[in-house]
Each structure stands twice: as C-alpha cells, then as structure tokens.
Amino acid sequence: MEGIIRLQNNNVEDIDVSNAIKGNGDAFCRLINNNKLSMYRIAKSILKNEYDVEDAISDTILKAYTNIVKLRRSSTFKQWVFKILINECYSTLKKKKRETVSDVFDNMKDTYEDNYKDFELARAIDSLEENQRIVTVLYYYEDMSLKDISRTLDWPEGTVKSRLSRAKERLRSLINY
C-alpha cells in the first residue's frame, strides 16, 4: 500500500514545529511535553528496564532537537519523534542482548515498575511478544492507522496487520472477551 503522507494542519503544533526548526527551544520543549506520555508508553513496550527507558527518552530528545531540521514538511512531529525513539529503544535492546540473560533478568526484577493504575490491558499487552507489543500500543493507545504504523516502524503494512492480528487473538484469550 502506498504511503500517503498526512498533511499537517495549520494548528499550534505546526507553528511549534516550524519554530522549533528555526531553533526555538521553547517550541521544541512544548512539543516534547505534549508527547512525553506517549513516548514513555512506547519505550516501555520495548524496554523492560526503567533506566533504559529513561535513557532512551532523553537520548531521543537530544537527537530530535539536533535533527529537527530534517523533519519533512509532510510528516507529523509525533510520528517522527516516535520513529527516533523506537530506533533508540531497539539499539538499546540490541546492546542488551549481548549481555548475559541472567544480568538482564536481574535488572528487570530490580528496576521494573508498573505505573499503570488499571493493570488489565497494560498487563495483557506486556505478555505479548516483543514485536506485537509495539504494534498494539501504537494501534490502541496512540490511535494510529495501520498505514501510519507501517511508516513509523518501516514494516510492510501486511506485517503490521498480521502482527496486530496475532496480538488480538492473544489479547482476546487473556481478557476472556
């Protein structure tokens, strides 16, 4: 399926994006503040260690700021910053995979905190396979279309669909729906 680039509307976010590109730090910080909760949720869906989540987000903020001039007019800030963050998370994961399994497990036990007040959906998603979790979070929490998820993750739309489909089956059984 072709990638239809969503237009940005002439709204506050666009003005902030435009100003952030020109080097306005306040505008950039507003953009981050508006998206930080989503960024946290996304990072948590990939990384289990809370310290890694924090590092990935702070590295993303710096990368986004230094590279915002490369943000294409036709891409939304949200999708773009999610892409950087997901990239950071996968890089961290790659490094972590080189570490011993027991070290990672110990880290998880020590540092993983669940900050959800309603555990049911978040916990169910947490039990999914790694590549299903990110698709599920983007689809259900971020209300992103399959096309947008496909562009954000650089996965074919068919892959997104099939992973979401499998994730749904699993969620259905976990939630007893």
Add this chain to the structure above:
Amino acid sequence: MDDFDIMLREKAKEEKLKIPDSLEIKIEKAMNKLPKRQNGKKIHMIAAVAAVAIITTSFTFTYAKNIHLVNTIIEFFKGNSNLKYSGDAQNYIKYSTGFSKTITNNGMSITIDNIACDGNFLALFYTVEGDGQKVFVGEGGIPIVNGILGEITINGIQKHISNNDNSDAYVTNDGKVKGMIRADISGDAIRNSFKVEYSVSYALDTKGQWDFKFDVPKEIAMKDTKIVEVNKNGYIKNPDGREHNINIEKVSFTPFGNQIVISEKFKTPVSKYNIENSASPFSLFALFDDKGNELDVLRGQLVSGPENAKNSFEFIKCNKGIKYLTLVPIYSYADNAPKEINFNPVIGIDKFPLELKMSSKGSLIIEKIEYGENETKVYYTKVGTVICESNFFFIDENGKNVFDNMAVYRKDYISDRYKGLHVSVLPKLDKGKKYKLGYTTDEKFELLNQYKIVIPVN
C-alpha cells in the same frame, strides 16, 4: 475495526499512566541541556532539500563515447546487483554522459561520475571518499548507507520537490560510497536547454560545500521521449463522500520511467481538517491502455501542501505508441471493511507460475524464485488490479516467518518495465528446506468506473 478493537481503544483511553518522577526530572534536564543552534535561515534551507538527495564548474552535456566513462556506470551497477534501479542499468548506460568532476571540501571528495537524463528524470552517479560516517543505524538496528545531500537548481530555480525523487547508495569493498540520485524533473519547466546546478551540503554526514554545474541540451535529453501536456480535469466522489477535483497535467513516456502527473486543489479549508479527515491527495487509480489492458501503476510516497498537491505516478507495461489511456479511480475501504477473501493465506511453493490471489480483481503471479549463493530473488508480475503488491513472506517448516522484519532486508526493483516484471531480493535461504509463501490480501476496494477519465496521449 470490530467490537473488540473498539473496546480495547476505549480501555486504552481509560488507563492512566503516570510518568515516574525520575523520568520527569531526566526530561527536564535533557531539555535544559539542549545545545544552542544556529539560527534558522540556512538550516531551514537544508531542511527544505532534505527530502531530495540530489551538484560549480561548467560542463557541457554530451553522450559518453569514452569507454572509461561508460564503464563507471557499469561498475556502479556491478558493485551491487540489488539497487533500486538495477533493472534499468542498460538504459542508464545508453542515455548517460561522462562527467567525472571531483570537488574536495572538509576532507571529503565527491566525484560526479556520470549524468543521465531523459527529460523525465535526471540521474546523477557519484562516488564519495573520506572519513565521514558511511553507515548509520536505522529503524530496527538496520544499517543504512549515508550518501550526499544537496539541492538541484534548474535554470536558476530550485527543483520542484517530487514524490518520485529517489536515491540509493552502497559502500564499496575499498571503503568508498557509491550512489545514484534519480531526480524527478517532470514538474519543472524545461526550455530548449537547461542549466543544472547541484549544491551538495552534506557528504557522509559531514557538512561542507560542493557545487557542480552543467548544461543539458533538450534535444539530446529528449531523444526517445514523448511528453504529452494533457491538462484535463476530472472529478471523483468517493463512496465516503470525499471529493477530489483533479487535473491530469502531463503524461510522459521516457526510457527511465513513464509517469502521469496529477495535481489537485483541495476544496475544504485547511482549518476544517482533522486527523480523521485530513487533506489526503487523490492517489489510488487503475490505468488501462487503448486496448483495455490494465497497466501496472507503481505505488509510492505522496507529497502535498496544505491547499494543493501535485504527484507523479510511474506506470509500466506500456510503450509510447498508444493513443489514449483510461484512468479509473479506486476507492479502498482500508481498515474499515472486512476483507473480500481470506486475510492471511499460506500456500505451498510447488510449481510456477504461482498465483497469489489478492482480491476478486487481481493477483500477483510469482514467475520464479531463484535461491542463490548470497541471496534469494522472487520474480513476480501483476494481473488485474492489485493494491498491495509486496505483502508476501516466506514461512518455514515450523510455520514461522523466516525473516522477522522483511522490509528492512528486502530490495525491490523492476527487471522488465515492458513486461511488468518485478524482482524482490531477499537474504539467502536454505535450498534444502521446504518453504511456503504467506501473504496479506488486499482490502476491499472498488473501481469507480463512473468517474473514469480518458486521457489522449497521441
């Protein structure tokens, strides 16, 4: 979306997630430590060209007769057989001109080896040498080759940014980066002769300035080209009520790729758009030749402004001798409707051709699969109307996807533009194993014949 999806989205909205204090502090610190940036004008200019990876010293465009210069293009395509335009190598060799100009700045040497132009596309072949960052890690930890980034100017005017601008690059065994820029110039006013300037701002992620300049005589560039200025309006009303007022501006038949250029002025004021109802430009259509044969329209990225859009669409399986084309708009129900046929079929690879039925209206035909020493090549054509052409994947004997994230490994190019033969290049597979092919079928869609547009191209 079904009831379960709706329930999950509602549940997701109800869930409260609190950002830990430690993260809030870290975000605050990160934002306070942001480095000072140069002010905007220059940076903004770079941002504007970032979408177009596209060269000062005067040079006159003549076809390459010098065998060494021709050889540089051959070398380029030989160095990596899986480039985006590997299937068109012979055409680039035929319509290329030697340039071979090197400029060095900030320790980086850029050589424009060859230039090829057919009036529709301008192709630049280059080599970069230096200690810059040749590869960076892209999404999913996949390495991506850094090439050069710059701005093309034609007759003093910045080149129109097109959805069909493209580039590809690879690192050679001796550590150089070789690349190709394929700039769509179909939207630019080209007079009898056009002066091209290419100003490079980044090479291997190193900032600098490398300015190239050359002339392209129109009669040479357009020797085997047919460009028809159509300027025909069309109106489409989708079943969901969305209207498109489009203009078929131009149809080009050229050696590097046929294109139809479609523009659209949006009727709804930008302020009335929202996420669900964004100003999406018209993009989905089927194309038929004067004998009623369906052509293969290549799906790609689109570009758009807030009030209007102009996009080029490549099509294959057609030559310049036809009298007219018929464009039939397609309406896709996308995520909102059930599939027409089984969503995720898996079929055995027993004999060729192998039909992957994508919908009641079209199929992908796998012509052959070549299991090579280093790679696997899947050759396929399309029959009828197919919207998603690349959603097939290999399944192993245990029923699992062989490549977890196939999009990042996979390279697609067109092997034969006239026959409509596509090639997908994938990593090596074990010949001894018995694989199956899984694929995702097309969403429900309809051809809106009531809004068809006949386009004279004689």
